[in-house]
Amino acid sequence: MRGARIEFRGVSRHYGHVVALHETDLTIEPGEFFALLGPSGSGKSTLLGAVTGFTPPSSGQVLINGKNVTDVPPYRRNIGMVFQNYALFPFMTVFQNVAFPLQTRKMPKAEIKQRVERSLAMVRLSDMAGRLPRQLSGGQQQRIALARASVYDPPVLLMDEPLGALDKNLREELQDEIRQFHRDVGATIIYVTHDQAEAAALADRVAILRAGRLEQIGTPRGLYENPRNGFVAGFLGEANRFAVDRITDEPGGVRLATREGLTLAAARGTAGEAIVCVRPERIAIGEAADGHANSFQGTVIDAVFSAGSVRYRVDVAGCTLLVRAGSDRTRNAFDAGAPVHVGWDRDDALVLPA
Amino acid sequence: MSLTAGQTASPDTLPARPGPVRVWSQRPVYVLLATGPALFLAALFLLPLAHVVVKGFAAPASGPGNYTRIVTGGPYLPVMLGTLETALMVTAVCLVLAYPLAFVGSRLQGRLYTVFMALILIPLFTSVVVRSYAWMVLFQRSGPINQTLVTLGFIESPIRLLQTPFAVTVGMVHVLLPMMVLPILTSMRSLDGTLLQAGEIMGASPARVFVRIFVPMTLPGASAGIILVFISALGFFVTPALLGGARSTMIAVLIEQQAVDLLNWPMASALATMLLVTAVLIYMGYSRLTRRFNEMRA
Ligand SMILES: Nc1ncnc2c1ncn2[C@@H]1O[C@H](COP(=O)(O)OP(=O)(O)OP(=O)(O)O)[C@@H](O)[C@H]1O
Numbered sequence A: 001m002r003g004a005r006i007e008f009r010g011v012s013r014h015y016g017h018v019v020a021l022h023e024t025d026l027t028i029e030p031g032e033f034f035a036l037l038g039p040s041g042s043g044k045s046t047l048l049g050a051v052t053g054f055t056p057p058s059s060g061q062v063l064i065n066g067k068n069v070t071d072v073p074p075y076r077r078n079i080g081m082v083f084q085n086y087a088l089f090p091f092m093t094v095f096q097n098v099a100f101p102l103q104t105r106k107m108p109k110a111e112i113k114q115r116v117e118r119s120l121a122m123v124r125l126s127d128m129a130g131r132l133p134r135q136l137s138g139g140q141q142q143r144i145a146l147a148r149a150s151v152y153d154p155p156v157l158l159m160d161e162p163l164g165a166l167d168k169n170l171r172e173e174l175q176d177e178i179r180q181f182h183r184d185v186g187a188t189i190i191y192v193t194h195d196q197a198e199a200a201a202l203a204d205r206v207a208i209l210r211a212g213r214l215e216q217i218g219t220p221r222g223l224y225e226n227p228r229n230g231f232v233a234g235f236l237g238e239a240n241r242f243a244v245d246r247i248t249d250e251p252g253g254v255r256l257a258t259r260e261g262l263t264l265a266a267a268r269g270t271a272g273e274a275i276v277c278v279r280p281e282r283i284a285i286g287e288a289a290d291g292h293a294n295s296f297q298g299t300v301i302d303a304v305f306s307a308g309s310v311r312y313r314v315d316v317a318g319c320t321l322l323v324r325a326g327s328d329r330t331r332n333a334f335d336a337g338a339p340v341h342v343g344w345d346r347d348d349a350l351v352l353p354a
Numbered sequence B: 001m002s003l004t005a006g007q008t009a010s011p012d013t014l015p016a017r018p019g020p021v022r023v024w025s026q027r028p029v030y031v032l033l034a035t036g037p038a039l040f041l042a043a044l045f046l047l048p049l050a051h052v053v054v055k056g057f058a059a060p061a062s063g064p065g066n067y068t069r070i071v072t073g074g075p076y077l078p079v080m081l082g083t084l085e086t087a088l089m090v091t092a093v094c095l096v097l098a099y100p101l102a103f104v105g106s107r108l109q110g111r112l113y114t115v116f117m118a119l120i121l122i123p124l125f126t127s128v129v130v131r132s133y134a135w136m137v138l139f140q141r142s143g144p145i146n147q148t149l150v151t152l153g154f155i156e157s158p159i160r161l162l163q164t165p166f167a168v169t170v171g172m173v174h175v176l177l178p179m180m181v182l183p184i185l186t187s188m189r190s191l192d193g194t195l196l197q198a199g200e201i202m203g204a205s206p207a208r209v210f211v212r213i214f215v216p217m218t219l220p221g222a223s224a225g226i227i228l229v230f231i232s233a234l235g236f237f238v239t240p241a242l243l244g245g246a247r248s249t250m251i252a253v254l255i256e257q258q259a260v261d262l263l264n265w266p267m268a269s270a271l272a273t274m275l276l277v278t279a280v281l282i283y284m285g286y287s288r289l290t291r292r293f294n295e296m297r298a
């Protein structure tokens, strides 16, 4: 089925002297699952507001399927939206809530009933039709909100931190459902979150926002492996970051002196770049660390087990390094206080602007 | 508004939800704290009230003689009905005026909102007597209202405004309006704006959002205002006495005549008891209705 193409052309938003969103150009492809990721106040909701029309842009245009909707009122845009607090109508039953957008579209009663039932079946809450929202759990309420936002087949679905109010387990469960849901309805989804793992798990592409600017757009993997700068590297996934003081050329690459006093080898880097960044899973620990271009002696501060891996904090010459190692071979390998070797290749050290 | 102590959770409420709030706890501290006010109320409110009720049955002969007189003749029943009618009218006018007024107030921010609240509250702190006298001045034959109407040519000579049901209604609406505005305003200001946005993004025009979402969400405030104004209006004395005169007598005015002018205390007591019972019955009906309503919705 049909999602719409969404284009932002020079869209900006000011509140008095505050610039909530700098001029932004962005195209979201039909049927794409697009995540907006950024810290609080970075302009995610503002960008969504330009699509809904609730916070119209100060400049620029928003196009949906090539049609300029900048001056179209929200209720004529045919958009679906899921809110963080669900925004279910408390005095209407689940059925009435889901039927609401169909009633505004003057659909015949029989068709409304059929569509609502299909929609409730899709979120597996058919037997809750007669309940009031307050008689449902948070996760159930959010699934009803999902059903209500999609029952009229809008080509665009917006979600502003839809899982923000739920606990971690429920969030992960609903992420799977939302992914399935996207496959079922085929709408273009713009999904706002400040949880990078959630964005990476759900989206085809992710846009990272900082202080009202798009820092970088790409697939989760692309952003993780080729961050444009230190901010993106730090925001998507974990990273060991060091401030670079001096860069000198040497055979095979460059040599970096960090502000913390370490000397590191990297494949490339130009003067003026400020951050060197090493992903925790790229760092080898123990015997595996021998023979790398970067090799250090350190002390394990602590080890934390999580699904499939161990996350060590290792003290190296006064700096704390995060190291993630598969837990199969290294289970209980290093206890807190143990002296260890850590090491990584030149290619694993990314030298980036701040 | 209504007590939650007696409510039980509906059977299909999820067990995880907190049960009904226990309003009354019998911890000794609370008992101690409540003793003073309870004694105060018993001595100065319940005892005199009981006295009034008893007195209605005690004289001239013990028995329901006064009540027989009330239902078999005299001005009593018509005045009681007229009182209900006036109270209903006043409540309706208040609602019609207060809802849009509160709506405007709920949109205001900062200083404008402060000014709005001052305009609503200051009349509340002004004596009802003063305000009713002010209306007497306005409604006089030679008063500004008559003068304006004559000057504009709507009427040839001044008409009687004072001592009409119209004057009573206007005066009472003026006094009671804040009691209607405040609960409605509160419900409007606490309304979650994303509900309105949700309605609009689902295709409902602003007018439709207003009717389908805004009004139902502010209904509890309106119903609180309605019962406040209606019950207060039933017992109104000063305004109808000053603006209505003998013609549009309300029950409280009749009670005062019986007690002060005719010195017929037993009859005054019987009438007062009737008014009290009417008000209590109406309130019970109201709270049953709202409770059923609340169980049905949020
Ligand atoms: N009504 C407003 N008046 C003034 N400034 C505003 C208003 N709404 C938003 N802003 C500012 O615009 C900037 C962007 O806000 P926005 O709501 O888009 O952030 P966000 O990325 O959605 O943040 P969050 O994750 O906290 O929801 C912020 O600096 C915020 O303070």
Ligand SMILES: [Mg+2]
Residues within 6 Å of the ligand: A044, A045, A046, A160
């Ligand atoms: Mg936001």
